[in-house]
């Protein structure tokens with residue numbers, strides 16, 4: 001099987017009015033449009049996607065911008081060590097160490113087509129280390145907030161994903 005599960009697009013996700021903001025401990029906060037993002041160099045990453053709910057989508061080919069490219073252009077302060085990646089669906093957000101986030105891809109294409117909204121388009125985070133948990137693959141990424149200390153509050157993704165298991 002090489003299909004992701006079809007979930008409904010939650011309320012609050014309006015992909016016609018999409019921006020990616022880079023905020024927090026940066027010298028140059030950014031706001032990127034869809035075309036800003038896809039005009040950056042793109043790379044491809046292929047991997048299986050496995051959800052804790054017990055399904056696997058094999059051999060998905062993601063294409064997108066290396067998060068490092070976006071983060072670097074915001075000039076993070078020297079003390080920046082973490083980031084909270086926020087989404088358009090309410091308070092869904094996932095925290096990362098910055099070095100790991102830098103290696104991730106902000107995917108704008110899936111299997112050769114523009115990433116559909118139902119799977120997180122315009123941009124979905126794909127941690128590039130092949131060791132990630134399903135909830136870390138943040139759909140509809142709308143803000144990356146850099147911080148110097150680990151964001152505890154607001155890091156809702158794991159709890160949300162685990163609460164879906166009956």
Ligand SMILES: Nc1nc2c(c(=O)[nH]1)N[C@H]1C(S)=C(S)[C@@H](COP(=O)(O)O)O[C@H]1N2
Nearest residue numbers: 004005007051087119134135137138139161
């Ligand atoms: N913004 C956002 N991203 C999210 C989630 C979510 O609820 N909101 N769920 C996560 C979980 S637990 C899984 S398994 C995948 C599901 O991806 P799919 O809907 O493309 O199958 O999205 C992940 N990213």
Ligand SMILES: [Mo]
Nearest residue numbers: 051052134161
């Ligand atoms: Mo999941």
